[in-house]
Amino acid sequence: MPHLAEWDLVYPRNDLSRARLRPRAGDPLRDGQIRLSVEKFALTANNATYARLGDSELPFWEAFPAPTGYGRIPVWGTVSVAESRHPAIAVGERFFGYVPMSSHHVVEVPQSTEDGFFDLTPQRADFMHPWYRTYRRAWEVDDLDDHRTVLRPLFTAAFTVANLIAAHVADGGRTVVVTSASSKTAITVATQLVGLVGLRLVGVTASHRVGFVAGLDVFDTVVGYDAVDTIQADGKPVLVVDIAGDIKHLGAIHAHFGGAVRDSALVGYTHPSAVIDPPELTPQPRIFFSPHQEEMQREVDDGYEGRARRVERATVDAVARWLKVRRFKGPKAMAEAFRAVLAGELGPDEAVVCTRK
Numbered sequence: 361m362p363h364l365a366e367w368d369l370v371y372p373r374n375d376l377s378r379a380r381l382r383p384r385a386g387d388p389l390r391d392g393q394i395r396l397s398v399e400k401f402a403l404t405a406n407n408a409t410y411a412r413l414g415d416s417e418l419p420f421w422e423a424f425p426a427p428t429g430y431g432r433i434p435v436w437g438t439v440s441v442a443e444s445r446h447p448a449i450a451v452g453e454r455f456f457g458y459v460p461m462s463s464h465h466v467v468e469v470p471q472s473t474e475d476g477f478f479d480l481t482p483q484r485a486d487f488m489h490p491w492y493r494t495y496r497r498a499w500e501v502d503d504l505d506d507h508r509t510v511l512r513p514l515f516t517a518a519f520t521v522a523n524l525i526a527a528h529v530a531d532g533g534r535t536v537v538v539t540s541a542s543s544k545t546a547i548t549v550a551t552q553l554v555g556l557v558g559l560r561l562v563g564v565t566a567s568h569r570v571g572f573v574a575g576l577d578v579f580d581t582v583v584g585y586d587a588v589d590t591i592q593a594d595g596k597p598v599l600v601v602d603i604a605g606d607i608k609h610l611g612a613i614h615a616h617f618g619g620a621v622r623d624s625a626l627v628g629y630t631h632p633s634a635v636i637d638p639p640e641l642t643p644q645p646r647i648f649f650s651p652h653q654e655e656m657q658r659e660v661d662d663g664y665e666g667r668a669r670r671v672e673r674a675t676v677d678a679v680a681r682w683l684k685v686r687r688f689k690g691p692k693a694m695a696e697a698f699r700a701v702l703a704g705e706l707g708p709d710e711a712v713v714c715t716r717k
Contacts (some may be wrong), residue, residue, distance in 0.1 A: 369461040370430040373421060376411050376702055379695035380430070380473040386464060389445040396455070398463045401437025403694075403701050403712040404544060405630045410434045411702075413629065416636055423484055423492070424460035427586055432460035433698065435714075436513035438498050439465065448472045456512060457495035461694060465715055467495070471556060471699055491516070491651035506685040507676050510711040515672050517650035518548035521627055522671075523657055524648070525549070529558045533597040533622060537613055538631045541565040541573050541582060541602035542708040544679075549601070550578035551678050552671055562591055564613070572708050576682065587614050597622035602645065605634025614641045632704075690713045 368382045388396060414421035415565060421431040441453045446469050455476055459465045466477040476496040479485070480627050484493055525536050538546050541563025541566060550561055562578050567584030574582040576659050583590060588609075590665035598620045600609050614621055628696060638645045658664045686706075688697040694714045700706060 367462065367691060368426065368432055369694060370426045370432055371701055373415060373429060373431050376408075377699065379698070381695075382427070387466070388392070389443060389466065390468075391445050392470060393445050393466055393468050394441055394449050395443040396439035396459065396467060397442040398459050398465060398716055399438050399440055399454075400433040400505075400509055400713060400715045401461075402513065403435065403460065403697050403714060404514070405701065406513065406545075406571065406628070407433055407435055407698070408702050409481045409629045409634070411526065412632070413636065416591075418636060419487065423458070423488060424462070425483070432462060432493075432716050434458055435461055437509060438494070438716075440541060446472065447530055449477065454498035455495040456498045458492045461698075461714075463691075489651050491654075501546050504676055504680055506687070506713045507683060507711075509678045509713055510544065510683070511672070511676055511679060514548055515668075515675070517627060518545055518552065518653055518675075519668050519671060520653040521549045521625070522547075522552040522656060523647070524598065524625065524653070525553060525559065525561075525601070526556060528597070529556060529598040531597075533599055534558060534582045534594060534598045535560045535562060535591075535596065535617075536601060537562045537564060537591070537617075538579075538601045539564045539606070540577060540628065542569040543603055543628070543630050544683075544711065545630075546601075546603050547573070547576060548675055548679065549576060550576075550625045551675050554578055560594075564588060564609070566709055585609050585612070588616050591616065593617060593620060595620065596688065600624040600645075601648075602626050604629035604631040605629035605636075606631040607635065607639045610639060610645065611641060618707075639708065678685070682709055683711055685711050685713050688712060690715075690717065 366384050366386045369716050370380050370382050410420040414431055420434055422435055424432040428431045438456050441451050444451055468481040469477045470480055479493040541564040563579035563582040565573050570582050570584050598617045600613055625648040626645050627648045697712045
């Protein structure tokens with residue numbers, strides 16, 4: 361069959377402000393491969409993190425080939441099968457997964473399940489966690505489709521962090537401090553925990569976003585980074601959930617609570633100056649890799665999947681009441697959308713969804 365015109369958005373690895381549209385011919389498929397048409401994806405601070413840290417020990421640039429010196433930014437979105445050389449996967453089927461900012465993406469699928477498939481393309485299978493190579497059957501399109509597209513990639517982290525927080529409270533802790541409280545991940549965590557008896561959830565964010573976050577009424581207390589020393593200590597063990605990845609702010613929180621900090625989990629890197637290596641603090645902050653945490657939680661909870669899906673539905677419904685989605689169509693608009701995300705121009709109540717056409 362004739363191959364559809366394909367294109368990639370590529371970025372100089374050392375200058376994320378310049379996008380280049382790169383047309384390419386679609387290579388013929390081998391047995392077991394499928395060609396995915398990238399229909400819709402969200403752009404969040406996570407995608408900016410993928411790009412900023414793409415050459416670090418988290419080699420996000422390596423997931424999708426690009427010309428030397430350039431990279432394709434990973435996103436999470438809905439795809440449809442444009443061409444298939446797999447007997448169990450038909451043209452037109454829709455899935456959700458990890459793809460590049462491109463018109464199409466080819467994956468290698470030895471076998472599939474009722475729920476979806478794993479990509480075993482050697483370049484990715486050699487180093488990428490299976491979570492990034494899992495494509496699940498997409499949901500039916502409805503009025504919340506855009507919101508679900510934004511929140512689905514964040515939900516695994518949010519759900520596993522919420523479970524961590526609930527365990528902290530059950531173990532005698534009370535106060536939990538969450539940085540980058542205006543981020544979608546932090547708000548999704550907090551939304552799940554509304555009403556949890558015994559929890560005092562403190563959100564820390566930029567001072568100009570305190571009012572917005574407090575207005576959501578999902579945190580018990582919200583303060584700016586410059587007001588961490590005003591958070592009241594109660595003598596009980598404290599859990600710190602760091603989504604910002606900023607050493608200075610994390611250090612200030614540890615210094616304020618001192619020996620009361622029982623655990624410090626590094627969840628995200630939303631701050632432009634974020635670093636991956638855990639800082640030298642007491643106790644030593646630990647990297648909280650949500651796919652690994654999900655694996656461990658599934659092992660001890662037979663009802664994990666059903667509970668996760670119920671919580672996700674409720675969370676999407678709650679967040680959709682205030683989250684405004686801005687839509688961008690086509691590669692030129694996608695590049696503009698990424699520029700806006702990278703520059704921090706979106707309000708905390710806004711999200712970006714891009715469509716190919």
